[in-house]
Amino acid sequence: MAHPALLHSHSVLPSTSPARGRRHCASQPAPLFPGSRRRRRNRPALRPMASSTAQAPPGLKEGIAGLYDESSGVWESIWGDHMHHGFYDSGEAASMADHRRAQIRMIEEALAFAAVPDDPAKRPKTIVDVGCGIGGSSRYLAKKYGAQCNGITLSPVQAERGNAIAEDQGLSDKVSLQVADALEQPFPDGQFDLVWSMESGEHMPDKRKFVSELARVAAPGATIIIVTWCHRNLEPSESSLKPDELNLLRRICDAYYLPDWCSPSDYVNIAKSLSLEDIKTADWSENVAPFWPAVIRSALTWKGITSLLKSGWKTIRGALVMPLMIEGYKKGLIKFTIITCRKPGAA
Amino acid sequence: MRLLTHNMLASNVRGVTTGYPLKLEATKWCTKEVELNADFIRGVLPKIDWRALVAATRALDLPELLPEEQPPEEEIFAEGAADVEGSAIRRIHHALLEIHIQEGSLVCPESSRCFPIDKGIPNMMLHEDEV
Numbered sequence: 001m002a003h004p005a006l007l008h009s010h011s012v013l014p015s016t017s018p019a020r021g022r023r024h025c026a027s028q029p030a031p032l033f034p035g036s037r038r039r040r041r042n043r044p045a046l047r048p049m050a051s052s053t054a055q056a057p058p059g060l061k062e063g064i065a066g067l068y069d070e071s072s073g074v075w076e077s078i079w080g081d082h083m084h085h086g087f088y089d090s091g092e093a094a095s096m097a098d099h100r101r102a103q104i105r106m107i108e109e110a111l112a113f114a115a116v117p118d119d120p121a122k123r124p125k126t127i128v129d130v131g132c133g134i135g136g137s138s139r140y141l142a143k144k145y146g147a148q149c150n151g152i153t154l155s156p157v158q159a160e161r162g163n164a165i166a167e168d169q170g171l172s173d174k175v176s177l178q179v180a181d182a183l184e185q186p187f188p189d190g191q192f193d194l195v196w197s198m199e200s201g202e203h204m205p206d207k208r209k210f211v212s213e214l215a216r217v218a219a220p221g222a223t224i225i226i227v228t229w230c231h232r233n234l235e236p237s238e239s240s241l242k243p244d245e246l247n248l249l250r251r252i253c254d255a256y257y258l259p260d261w262c263s264p265s266d267y268v269n270i271a272k273s274l275s276l277e278d279i280k281t282a283d284w285s286e287n288v289a290p291f292w293p294a295v296i297r298s299a300l301t302w303k304g305i306t307s308l309l310k311s312g313w314k315t316i317r318g319a320l321v322m323p324l325m326i327e328g329y330k331k332g333l334i335k336f337t338i339i340t341c342r343k344p345g346a347a
Numbered sequence: 348m349r350l351l352t353h354n355m356l357a358s359n360v361r362g363v364t365t366g367y368p369l370k371l372e373a374t375k376w377c378t379k380e381v382e383l384n385a386d387f388i389r390g391v392l393p394k395i396d397w398r399a400l401v402a403a404t405r406a407l408d409l410p411e412l413l414p415e416e417q418p419p420e421e422e423i424f425a426e427g428a429a430d431v432e433g434s435a436i437r438r439i440h441h442a443l444l445e446i447h448i449q450e451g452s453l454v455c456p457e458s459s460r461c462f463p464i465d466k467g468i469p470n471m472m473l474h475e476d477e478v
Contacts, residue, residue: 146386148391173381180359185359186356187355
């Protein structure tokens with residue numbers, strides 16, 4: 001097992017709710033989702049700090065939705081209904097047969113790290129799964145806690161598929177997936193006992209807004225769990241990552257429709273600034289690294305190749321970029337990170 | 348979309364202060380029987396806005412289904428209530444979980460912005476100019 005770097009802090013600042021814009025809004029009915037467009041390639045150089053812009057770069061949301069609309073089916077046929085990395089003991093060899101078990105272990109390790117109570121009186125009753133994919137986590141958590149779980153995804157294909165799986169599993173009363181933007185969550189304040197974001201934070205162009213929405217929809221005393229990719233923390237003497245690191249990150253980001261990355265410290269600082277309490281973080285990179293060689297091996301199987309060829313360019317490009325993840329990991333550039341915290345107030 | 352989900356959704360349009368509850372306009376809906384789980388209802392009921400739930404049932408032309416005021420918990424979760432036809436828990440269960448809105452829209456009470464429901468899935472995505 002990796003030796004996680006643990007940062008433990010306790011904040012007692014008075015809580016403030018994020019200011020909401022006062023602009024008048026258009027009231028025309030929305031056309032349904034416009035479909036994917038290629039993201040523009042002449043982007044500014046990657047900055048290491050979390051982006052402070054409130055709006056996504058043009059085409060980002062459509063690109064994300066398009067990527068997942070296109071590739072979800074392929075992923076599901078090879079890997080099943082969880083779309084996140086599996087948790088392995090450091091140095092363990094991974095195989096496709098193990099992977100589902102490892103993906104479930106990832107969920108359980110995250111819940112344990114955050115100390116989510118199992119006790120029937122204290123366990124979460126309402127859960128939000130932010131960036132829910134086809135609802136793997138939603139269904140698992142709803143079943144585990146007997147709770148109601150709302151998932152949100154940018155991809156209409158994923159929402160529909162996820163709801164259908166929930167129906168097949170007899171969970172459609174507990175699990176409901178909607179198409180929505182994690183940066184503008186369609187929920188009133190303080191609704192959820194558990195706020196869950198499993199490997200979706202990488203897609204959020206504004207990390208601060210992302211975390212502030214997680215905090216907003218969290219009920220008093222609720223647990224917030226973010227499992228996400230970050231780049232390494234900067235040294236005190238550094239103002240940015242090195243050029244070759246930025247270049248590698250850019251190539252990874254372009255393939256997966258990822259906006260600028262931030263570091264684990266950036267997340268911790270955002271959480272502190274939002275008066276979130278009990279902030280903890282750990283580096284689980286060693287625990288997910290066994291996965292990528294397994295993905296590459298699966299892509300090279302007959303089923304993998306034919307599935308990829310039937311899917312679109314976006315999916316193929318995502319698979320081809322897998323070696324870049326390995327390179328990033330070996331360089332200590334990319335970190336698979338868990339950040340957990342609690343909304344102030346009594347549960 | 349079930350009414351349990353409707354009860355949890357709010358308008359996220361910028362500048363709107365009263366984005367809840369969303370007005371329900373259903374053009375296609377049906378009912379599907381689902382097993383009653385009292386523990387589940389006990390867990391979600393504290394988070395349910397009763398008025399919004401009643402308003403949703405009225406929007407579906409079901410004025411008799413739920414009373415204006417939420418019945419007391421002792422009545423809802425009384426021993427054996429789940430077996431009694433027309434009991435409070437059975438009505439609540441039916442309202443929350445057995446009604447499926449397949450097509451329609453959810454309307455922001457303040458801005459009148461329509462969020463479409465297609466194949467049972469609400470699309471809460473905002474346009475660039477609304478964000």
